[in-house]
Amino acid sequence: MSSSSINVPKIPSAAETKQQAAEVQSQLSNSLSTLVHNYASTTPARVKLIDSFLLFCVLSGVLQFAYRILVTSFPYYAFVGGFGSTVGQFVLLAGLRAQVAPGRDSEFKAISQERAFLDFAASSVILHLFCFNFLG
Amino acid sequence: MRLPIPTLALIASILSVVTAKSSTGDRVLVVLESGIEKGDYSKFWKSLEARGYSLTFKSPKDDTAELIKYGERKYDHLIMYAPGQKTFSPALSPQSILHAQLDGLNTLYLLSPSLSPLNRDTFREYDLEFTDSSAGNTLISPFSSLASDPSSPLIFPAHSPLLSSSPANPVLSPSTLSGGPIVFPEAISHFAGETPYGFPILGAPRGSYVGGSGGNSNSTAGEGRKGGEVVLAGKMAGVVSAFQTRDNVRIGFVGSGKALSDKVWEASVEDQEGVTHRTANAAFAQDLTSWVFQETGVLRVECATHWSKTGGEVEKAEYRKNEEVAYSVSITQYSPSSGTYIPLVTPPSDLQLEFTMLDPFVRTPLILNSTASSAQGSTTYSASFRAPDRHGVFKFVVEYWRPGYTYLRSSTTTAVVPLRHDEHKRFITGAYPFYGATVSVSVAFVLFCGMWLGMGEERGRKKAE
Numbered sequence: 001m002s003s004s005s006i007n008v009p010k011i012p013s014a015a016e017t018k019q020q021a022a023e024v025q026s027q028l029s030n031s032l033s034t035l036v037h038n039y040a041s042t043t044p045a046r047v048k049l050i051d052s053f054l055l056f057c058v059l060s061g062v063l064q065f066a067y068r069i070l071v072t073s074f075p076y077y078a079f080v081g082g083f084g085s086t087v088g089q090f091v092l093l094a095g096l097r098a099q100v101a102p103g104r105d106s107e108f109k110a111i112s113q114e115r116a117f118l119d120f121a122a123s124s125v126i127l128h129l130f131c132f133n134f135l136g
Numbered sequence: 137m138r139l140p141i142p143t144l145a146l147i148a149s150i151l152s153v154v155t156a157k158s159s160t161g162d163r164v165l166v167v168l169e170s171g172i173e174k175g176d177y178s179k180f181w182k183s184l185e186a187r188g189y190s191l192t193f194k195s196p197k198d199d200t201a202e203l204i205k206y207g208e209r210k211y212d213h214l215i216m217y218a219p220g221q222k223t224f225s226p227a228l229s230p231q232s233i234l235h236a237q238l239d240g241l242n243t244l245y246l247l248s249p250s251l252s253p254l255n256r257d258t259f260r261e262y263d264l265e266f267t268d269s270s271a272g273n274t275l276i277s278p279f280s281s282l283a284s285d286p287s288s289p290l291i292f293p294a295h296s297p298l299l300s301s302s303p304a305n306p307v308l309s310p311s312t313l314s315g316g317p318i319v320f321p322e323a324i325s326h327f328a329g330e331t332p333y334g335f336p337i338l339g340a341p342r343g344s345y346v347g348g349s350g351g352n353s354n355s356t357a358g359e360g361r362k363g364g365e366v367v368l369a370g371k372m373a374g375v376v377s378a379f380q381t382r383d384n385v386r387i388g389f390v391g392s393g394k395a396l397s398d399k400v401w402e403a404s405v406e407d408q409e410g411v412t413h414r415t416a417n418a419a420f421a422q423d424l425t426s427w428v429f430q431e432t433g434v435l436r437v438e439c440a441t442h443w444s445k446t447g448g449e450v451e452k453a454e455y456r457k458n459e460e461v462a463y464s465v466s467i468t469q470y471s472p473s474s475g476t477y478i479p480l481v482t483p484p485s486d487l488q489l490e491f492t493m494l495d496p497f498v499r500t501p502l503i504l505n506s507t508a509s510s511a512q513g514s515t516t517y518s519a520s521f522r523a524p525d526r527h528g529v530f531k532f533v534v535e536y537w538r539p540g541y542t543y544l545r546s547s548t549t550t551a552v553v554p555l556r557h558d559e560h561k562r563f564i565t566g567a568y569p570f571y572g573a574t575v576s577v578s579v580a581f582v583l584f585c586g587m588w589l590g591m592g593e594e595r596g597r598k599k600a601e
Contacts, residue, residue, distance in 0.1 A: 072566045082570030085577045128578045
C-alpha cells in the first residue's frame, strides 16, 4: 500500500497517503468485482467449463515440470507423455473455446457448436492414445 | 577283557604315530654325502620311520637315484644332506631336483658351513644367499651357545620371526614353542631375499655373527684386521628358512645338519651361564619334517557354490545386473593323526571374496558360517553382495596365501547379463506423477464431455420450451 506513494517525489501527509491508498484499493477491487461479475453473468456455462479445464491443464503442467526439474525426468518418455497430454489438451481446448465463445471470429461463424465439439473430442481421443503410448 | 587305561593310551598313541602320514605320500629319498655317517643320525631316521615314512638312502653320485622315472615321481620327499658336494650324478643334479620339485617333490636341505659353490648357486634360485666368507662360514654366537663351544648356538623357538607375521603358524607346534632351545652345531647362515614364496623360521640369536673370527686365528671378533670382516650378524642371519611354491611344493633349509644328530637329540646341554637345558631338537625336527612333508598346514577347498538370493538356493549360470548374489566356500584341513581332511582347527577370519572381471569389482570379507560348518564336516565361509551394474564374464575368486599354509585358490566363472526385454519393471516408481497426470487429464476429458453434453441438453430443453 505504502509502496504506491514511494514513486511520488513530493512526500504526501499520512492522511493523504491513507486516503489515496484506500482509493486505489477500492478502485482495484471495484474493477475486479466488475470483471468477475461480468464473467459470471455474461459467459455461457460451457465456456466456463472450458476455462476451468484450461486452468486444470495449466496447473497440472506446471506441477509436472517442477517435478521433472526438482526430482527426476526418468523415464523421459513418461514425462513427455504426461506433459504432452496436458499441453495438447490445453491447445485443443483453446481451439474449442475460440470456436464456441460469444465473441468468436467471423471465420468460425459457419461452424456449428456441435461440429466444433466433435472435432475437439475426436482429436482429444487421438491425443490421449498417443500420450498413453508414450508412457511406456 | 579289560586293559588298564595307561596301556590303552599307549596303544592309541603308538597307533596314531604309526598312522601319521603325509597328505601326498610317504616315500622319502635320503641323499647323504660321503663324509656323513648314517649311524650318527639314527634317532632322526627312526623317528621318520615311526611316523610311517619309508626311507631310501643313496649317495649323491648314485646314477640309479632317479627322482622321476617314465614321467612318474619315484619319491614324494627328498632329504638332501650333501652340502659340500661339488658334482652330482645327473639324476640328482640341481636341474633334475628343480624339475622334480615342479612336479611335486618336497625337499629338506640339510646344510653345513662347507657349502659348495654349486649348492650356493642353486640356493640363490630360492632367493637365499648363503654366506661365503674367507674368514669362515660358521655362525658364532658368543652369548647364546653351548658352554664350551661358541659355534653351537642355542636358538629358542619362541624367538622365531615366523611368530610375528602369523601368530597361528602351522610350522612350529605349541609344545615346541614352549620347550627348550634348539642346538645348531656348526651352522651356516643365510640372508633371505624378499621373495613372497619364502619365509624365515628361525634366525640367529642376537649378538651372533658370521666371519670376523679369522678362522683359526685368536683375534677377537670384529676387531683385528687379520680377523676379517663380519658378513652377517644378528637377526639378519637366517638359520632355518622355508619356501613354498605356487603349486604348494615345500622346501626347507636347515643351516646345520648336525642339529639332527643323535648327540643333541633330546640331550641335556649346558649354556654359557651354566644353566642346563633339555634340547628341543627332536620336537623341532618333527615339526619341520611334518611341515615339509605336507602333514601340517595343508588346506583344501572342498567346494565353492554360488546362488541368487532372490531365486532360491539354486546355482545359476548367469546373474542379472544388480542381483543379490550369495557365495559360500568350504575349506578343510589335513589331519595327520587321522589321515583325513577335517574342519579347520583355528578358522582364520581374514578370508576375502573377490568378484572380478580383470579387476575386482567387489571385494568382500567371507564370514564364518558355523551352522553350515558343523553339518558338512568342513569349515564354511559365506558372503553375499550385489552384482555390479556392469555385464560381462566375472569370476568368484578366493585366494588365501599365508606363510606356512597351502596357497588356496578357488575360481568360479559366471556371467552377469543385463535384464532381458521382458524382465524390466512395468511401472517405475519415479514416473508415477507422469502416469497420474496423463490419467487425470483423460478422466477430466471424459467428465468434461459428459458435462458439456448435459449442458447442451438443458439448453435444448429450454429452446424447446
